[in-house]
Amino acid sequence: AQSVTQLGSHVSVSEGALVLLRCNYSSSVPPYLFWYVQYPNQGLQLLLKYTSAATLVKGINGFEAEFKKSETSFHLTKPSAHMSDAAEYFCAVSDLGNEKLTFGTGTRLTIIP
Amino acid sequence: DTGVSQDPRHKITKRGQNVTFRCDPISEHNRLYWYRQTLGQGPEFLTYFQNEAQLEKSRLLSDRFSAERPKGSFSTLEIQRTEQGDSAMYLCASSLNGGLLDTEAFFGQGTRLTVV
Numbered sequence: 001a002q003s004v005t006q007l008g009s010h011v012s013v014s015e016g017a018l019v020l021l022r023c024n025y026s027s028s029v030p031p032y033l034f035w036y037v038q039y040p041n042q043g044l045q046l047l048l049k050y051t052s053a054a055t056l057v058k059g060i061n062g063f064e065a066e067f068k069k070s071e072t073s074f075h076l077t078k079p080s081a082h083m084s085d086a087a088e089y090f091c092a093v094s095d096l097g098n099e100k101l102t103f104g105t106g107t108r109l110t111i112i113p
Numbered sequence: 114d115t116g117v118s119q120d121p122r123h124k125i126t127k128r129g130q131n132v133t134f135r136c137d138p139i140s141e142h143n144r145l146y147w148y149r150q151t152l153g154q155g156p157e158f159l160t161y162f163q164n165e166a167q168l169e170k171s172r173l174l175s176d177r178f179s180a181e182r183p184k185g186s187f188s189t190l191e192i193q194r195t196e197q198g199d200s201a202m203y204l205c206a207s208s209l210n211g212g213l214l215d216t217e218a219f220f221g222q223g224t225r226l227t228v229v
Binding site: 009046104 | 144153218
């Protein structure tokens with residue numbers, strides 16, 4: 001069965017510092033991986049997705065993620081945190097032909113002024 | 114287009130009562146998904162529709178849960194004989210045909226259910 005593990009339920013970074021949110025996947029088939037963001041009182045919004053094209057995926061709001069098969073990881077990064085990045089971030093996995101997303105437990109990102 | 118709309122946003126009900134939630138997808142989106150999110154967890158897949166056809170149901174969807182999408186537009190999720198464990202945020206999402214790899218699923222703000 002597919003699953004993702006997000007290390008760190010809470011992450012705090014200073015404004016302007018690097019953001020690194022960790023996601024490791026477990027899948028018996030080539031996975032398709034997603035990062036979603038959830039702002040307070042809003043629905044989940046897709047940040048980026050990996051579908052076996054380029055291993056470095058660029059998303060919205062300056063975020064990017066790199067698929068590393070050897071490490072079974074798909075960590076989310078942003079070079080410089082902004083106050084508006086404060087939100088909850090979810091990593092998710094799916095596989096070809098499967099419309100079901102399996103989400104991780106989420107990481108709440110806090111930005112320190 | 115205002116996105117995926119869910120109604121109500123909040124529902125408090127007594128244990129044993131039935132509740133029904135509605136989801137209006139983005140127009141022309143023929144795929145519609147229901148997820149459930151409990152506190153401290155990520156969303157869990159419940160079911161999805163392609164037009165009016167319900168194509169997949171999770172084992173999480175017990176016999177007390179039923180979802181419909183009668184005309185391939187809006188969808189309803191009904192929970193019968195609610196239990197305290199049903200307390201959660203119920204999320205709806207929609208996408209164009211083509212699957213999650215080719216398109217994007219847009220999520221609504223959810224309906225928060227509290228069973229007392």
